[in-house]
Amino acid sequence: MPASSPGSWPALRVTYHVTASNQPDLDARVESLLLEQTVELPRSALRDEFVLENIVGRLVSTKTIADEKHAVVLDFPISATANDPAQFLNVLFGNSSIQEHIALVDFKLPAPEKWPQRELALPGPQFGAAGLRQITGIHDRALTSTALKPIGLTTERLALLCGLFASAGIDIIKDDHGLANQSFHPFTERVRACQRAVRDANRASGRQSIYVPNLIGTPSAVLEQLKFAQDEGVCAVMIAPMLLGLPFMAEIVANHALVPIIAHPSFGGATRIAPELLYGKLFPLYGADATIFANFGGRFSYSRETCRKLADALTQPADPGLISTLPVPAGGIKYQNVADVFAFYGTDVILLMGGGLYEAGDDSALYARAVEFVRHVAEFKA
Amino acid sequence: MPASSPGSWPALRVTYHVTASNQPDLDARVESLLLEQTVELPRSALRDEFVLENIVGRLVSTKTIADEKHAVVLDFPISATANDPAQFLNVLFGNSSIQEHIALVDFKLPAPEKWPQRELALPGPQFGAAGLRQITGIHDRALTSTALKPIGLTTERLALLCGLFASAGIDIIKDDHGLANQSFHPFTERVRACQRAVRDANRASGRQSIYVPNLIGTPSAVLEQLKFAQDEGVCAVMIAPMLLGLPFMAEIVANHALVPIIAHPSFGGATRIAPELLYGKLFPLYGADATIFANFGGRFSYSRETCRKLADALTQPADPGLISTLPVPAGGIKYQNVADVFAFYGTDVILLMGGGLYEAGDDSALYARAVEFVRHVAEFKA
Numbered sequence: 001m002p003a004s005s006p007g008s009w010p011a012l013r014v015t016y017h018v019t020a021s022n023q024p025d026l027d028a029r030v031e032s033l034l035l036e037q038t039v040e041l042p043r044s045a046l047r048d049e050f051v052l053e054n055i056v057g058r059l060v061s062t063k064t065i066a067d068e069k070h071a072v073v074l075d076f077p078i079s080a081t082a083n084d085p086a087q088f089l090n091v092l093f094g095n096s097s098i099q100e101h102i103a104l105v106d107f108k109l110p111a112p113e114k115w116p117q118r119e120l121a122l123p124g125p126q127f128g129a130a131g132l133r134q135i136t137g138i139h140d141r142a143l144t145s146t147a148l149k150p151i152g153l154t155t156e157r158l159a160l161l162c163g164l165f166a167s168a169g170i171d172i173i174k175d176d177h178g179l180a181n182q183s184f185h186p187f188t189e190r191v192r193a194c195q196r197a198v199r200d201a202n203r204a205s206g207r208q209s210i211y212v213p214n215l216i217g218t219p220s221a222v223l224e225q226l227k228f229a230q231d232e233g234v235c236a237v238m239i240a241p242m243l244l245g246l247p248f249m250a251e252i253v254a255n256h257a258l259v260p261i262i263a264h265p266s267f268g269g270a271t272r273i274a275p276e277l278l279y280g281k282l283f284p285l286y287g288a289d290a291t292i293f294a295n296f297g298g299r300f301s302y303s304r305e306t307c308r309k310l311a312d313a314l315t316q317p318a319d320p321g322l323i324s325t326l327p328v329p330a331g332g333i334k335y336q337n338v339a340d341v342f343a344f345y346g347t348d349v350i351l352l353m354g355g356g357l358y359e360a361g362d363d364s365a366l367y368a369r370a371v372e373f374v375r376h377v378a379e380f381k382a
Numbered sequence: 383m384p385a386s387s388p389g390s391w392p393a394l395r396v397t398y399h400v401t402a403s404n405q406p407d408l409d410a411r412v413e414s415l416l417l418e419q420t421v422e423l424p425r426s427a428l429r430d431e432f433v434l435e436n437i438v439g440r441l442v443s444t445k446t447i448a449d450e451k452h453a454v455v456l457d458f459p460i461s462a463t464a465n466d467p468a469q470f471l472n473v474l475f476g477n478s479s480i481q482e483h484i485a486l487v488d489f490k491l492p493a494p495e496k497w498p499q500r501e502l503a504l505p506g507p508q509f510g511a512a513g514l515r516q517i518t519g520i521h522d523r524a525l526t527s528t529a530l531k532p533i534g535l536t537t538e539r540l541a542l543l544c545g546l547f548a549s550a551g552i553d554i555i556k557d558d559h560g561l562a563n564q565s566f567h568p569f570t571e572r573v574r575a576c577q578r579a580v581r582d583a584n585r586a587s588g589r590q591s592i593y594v595p596n597l598i599g600t601p602s603a604v605l606e607q608l609k610f611a612q613d614e615g616v617c618a619v620m621i622a623p624m625l626l627g628l629p630f631m632a633e634i635v636a637n638h639a640l641v642p643i644i645a646h647p648s649f650g651g652a653t654r655i656a657p658e659l660l661y662g663k664l665f666p667l668y669g670a671d672a673t674i675f676a677n678f679g680g681r682f683s684y685s686r687e688t689c690r691k692l693a694d695a696l697t698q699p700a701d702p703g704l705i706s707t708l709p710v711p712a713g714g715i716k717y718q719n720v721a722d723v724f725a726f727y728g729t730d731v732i733l734l735m736g737g738g739l740y741e742a743g744d745d746s747a748l749y750a751r752a753v754e755f756v757r758h759v760a761e762f763k764a
Contacts, residue, residue, distance in 0.1 A: 039532030040558055048535055055534035080533055082562035085668065086598045086625045090560055094625070094648040106659055108700070122667040128705035129697070129730060132672055140764045142724065144756050145710065145734040150421030151462055152437035153430055164745060168752030172732055176422055177476065180469035182461065216468045218633035219601035236671070242660075243468045243476070245627020246668045251600035253669025260671035262710065265661060266476040277488055278624075279647060285504040286467065286628045287635025289618070289642035290514055315511070318490070323510035328527065328644070342524065348511060350554055352527040363546060370550030374526050382522050 009054055010110035011075035014092060018070045019101040029101060030059060030072055036095050038080045045358035055080060071105070078110050083120040085250035095331075098294055123253045127260035135235045135260070136171045137208040144169070148194065149176035155185045159193035166201030166209040173198060174238050175214035177264045181221075187213070188228055195232045210235040212262055219248055223256060230258055240266040275306050280313030284325040290350055295329035295341070304344070311345050328352050335369070338376055347382045391436055392492035393457035396474060400452045401483040411483060412441060412454055418477050420462045427740035437462060453487070460492050465502040467632035477713075480676055505635045509642035517617045517642070518553045519590040526551070530576065531558035537567045541575035548583030548591040555580060556620050557596035559646045563603075569595070570610055577614045592617040594644055601630055605638060612640050622648040657688050662695030666707040672732055677711035677723070686726070693727050710734050717751070720758055729764045 016033060020026035031043070034057040039046060046052055060073040081088040093104040109115065109122075125131075133139055146165055148158045158179075165173045173194075181187040191213045198211040215225045215237050222244060229237055236259050241249040243266055253261060279293045291314055296304045307329065314325040329341060330352040341351060353373060360369035398415060402408035413425070416439040421428060428434055442455040463470040475486040491497065491504075507513075515521055528547055530540045540561075547555045555576075563569040573595045580593040597607045597619050604626065611619055618641050623631040625648055635643060661675045673696055678686045689711065696707040711723060712734040723733060735755060742751035 038560060039534070040529075040560060041532050046532065048532075048539075051532055051534040055532060079564065079566075080560070082564040084562050084599050084603070086600070086622075087560070087562035087564075089625055089649055090562075090598070090622075094559065094622075097649055098647060104659060107663070123669045124704045125666055125669055125671045125707050127671040129671075129708040130705065132708050132732070141760050141762060142729040142764075143708070143732040144759050145732045146739050146752070146755075147422075147734070147736040149736065149740070150423050150428065150430075150433055150437060152421070152433040157430075160745075161748075164749050165752055168749050169756035170752055172734075174734075176736075178420060178422060178462070178469070178472050180464035180466050180472075182464040182469075184461075216472070217466050218468070218629045219627075220633060220637075221466070240468075240472075240476075241665055241668060243471055243627070243629065245601075245625070245630055247600045247625065248627055248630060249668045251602060255602075257669075261669055262672040262674065263661075263665045264674050265480055265676065267471055267479055268657075268660060275650075277486060278650060279645075281489075283623055283645045284507055286623060286631045287505045287507055287639075287643055289507045289509040290511075290644040292644065292646050294647065322506045323512065325507050326511040326514050326525070347524040350514070350525040350527045352529070352554075352556075354529040354531065354558075357528050357547075358531070363542075366543075367546050367550050370528070370547050370552055373528075374551035377526050378523050380523060382524075 009077040009079060010114035011058075012078050012081065012091060012110065013060065013108040014074050014076065014104070015106040016072045016074070016096070017065070017103040017105050018072045019068055020070060021068050026062065026070055030062065030074075033057070033072065033096055033102065034059065034074060037074075037076055037091050040095065040354065041358050042355045045355055047362075078115050081121060083117040084247075085121045086247040088121045089246060119254070121250070123250055125261075126253060126257070131260050132236065135208065136210060138171055143171045145172035145174060146170050147174050147176045148179065151176065151178045151182060152184050155189045155193050158185055158190060159197040162194040162211055163197035163201050166198045166207075166211075167205065169205070169207060169209070171209055172212055172236070172262075173209060174212035174262065177214055177216075177238070177240055177266050179214050180216045187225055191229050191232055191234065195234055199233070212236045212238050214238045214264070216240070216243065219244075222248070222252070226252065226256055234259065236260040236262055238262040238264055240264040242267040275302055276309035276313055280310040284314060284317060284322060290326035290328050292328040292330050292352065294331045295333060297332070297337070307344070311349075315348060326350050330354070332356075335373060335376065338373075339380070342380045347380050351377055391459040391461060392496035393440075394460050394463065394473060394492065395442065395490040396456050396458065396486070397488040398454045398456070398478070399447070399485040399487050400454045401450055402452060403450050408444065408452055412444065412456075415439070415454065415478055415484065416441060416456060419456075419458055419473050422477065422736070423740050424737050427737055429744075460497050463503060465499040466629075467503045468629040470503045471628060501636070503632070505632055507643075508635060508639070513642050514618065517590065518592060520553055525553045527554035527556060528552050529556050529558045530561065533558065533560045533564060534566050537571045537575050540567055540572060541579040544576040544593055545579035545583050548580045548589075548593075549587065551587070551589060551591070553591055554594055554618070554644075555591060556594035556644065559596055559598075559620065559622055559648050561596050562598045569607055573611050573614055573616065577616055581615070594618045594620050596620045596646075598622070598625065601626075604630070604634070608634065608638055616641065618642040618644055620644040620646055622646040624649040657684055658691035658695055662692040663699075666696060666699060666704060672708035672710050674710040674712050674734065676713045677715060679714070679719070689726070693731075697730055706730075708732050712736070714738075717755060717758065720755075721762070724762045729762050733759055
């Protein structure tokens, strides 16, 4: 596949590693990536000139880097990100994250002058290395750090450890990432006690050790924790961005934090959750009334067995406290395989067809196909 | 390794698939999992009776399911979750998600009567399949659905498509997950126009098609979008929980949403992001001043090469707008390898030692080791 002509727009330049065993296979996967990240429609369904020129990604280069492995560089228009921290992730690695043959390896933002609204999406570190060195007063060596643990000690014990470490001269004493608002050591009680311990130790030593509480919970809980900690005089906080959501981190940094943020990697490998568990069980437990997931046989890689388990988990929740969530198999469903979908899932589903409709043609063809889709689905009674 | 005696506490029972080539290897990985999810300390560093009895996980069973692959069932005390949606994920698959030989495959909550505070963490679907059927008025067949797309059309065009699909009889017309607050089709304008289109079509047809806007952004933006959409009369909304954070979803469901939630799988495979990109580049862009990551040679699986790239990305950000973020290599750093860590990263780092200190013994031994750690680090000048 030849590289396309570069867009006239400021671009987010992304490098993916794509597994493909031959050239046609690679071409197809590159074309699919180009479309998946923004328009999510087959190219044949794209009729709008503006969209074709300004929204669809462009191929920059492909390079074979190992047997069946290719580095693929694509440009996407930064305007597609809406200058938003969540939509930025969608353009970078939204649906394609679910495709097993694709890994995200690098990206490059447009030059700052070409993306003046960038800080709306990506605030960047506000204190950074220099800020943390200034706060701790350490400029000529590495900073030392340890964690208060384990969960389950008393608040008094954690505060004693905090004072002990500060007296020993450790610069950054952080909560373990598993210290939440457990009854053993409630957040406010713990933060107050540990902050006092570190302050007392600093007064005796003349050093500037800091206590770093772990903020964890829903956004409203985390913002309350942040406010409390800042009011108590803490000089930095820790959060796990993959647990709390990267967009929430951006908002904390941009609008709420007056102190540096230490990021924890917890939940950073979340993909190694079995799909039937993530979509079939966790999404409902967190409150989903319907769950969209990649159907077998489409452009994603789930097996029939995975989809069976996933759908069963949604419709027959093992958990006695849970009502049934509607499965929404999706991703490449066509008119022709509607019957297969029902044979597999039954009719207690939402049948989501996107590209399969849009491919029909102009608006009257699209309308006709939608009517036909509805009529066809109605043939399959519950 | 024999199964431990069951705890007297209500348990979160979790099944992992663990790769291990022989029994000692499996035993070591099971022991590591038991400790990683709650106490995150070597067993030798656990001295508190309450913690040993009530916080450390218990082995329920192991079963070999394929060559070198084992199903391992563990119990963790539900009290460790703090009845919090974020900390629940930590106990389930926090740090262990980063270990390549472990996959999370299933879990079972305690019986409702043994965990009465469960809804604080996990609200579950509020409307579910029955609610979505009631809202759309469809009880005897599958629900039909399509998406408004692509990004980049005008609001008028999206609303026209919405009306077209509703007239054709499609039940659920949702935004594409990439429709954010882009300038082409601002959220409020789009929701108002599409909601009007579907209402007009329903009036003509007598049906109950619904328009489902995509909520995306930081928590404050999403809550504003939700309020606006509900005020406009929308009957369901879509969010991507892995983009926005599962804990935020729980809060939306528990405290804010008056309508059903349709969950989208975007960003659900986020682990296939190269670690140097996720921790080295994305975390800083979203505002991290220091980033903790798994050091090479410890209990996680990153290579020296990965750690080199990751640290370089933090300390020498390619991006001109970004200040330097402090690297925090962690996970199994001991006194003995402090020199190696500096030889590799230099001294512009935070040196985080947890278990390596706690293993020392009682409080006076712990204090002595902490002092020695601080002294040792200070030998390596910047």
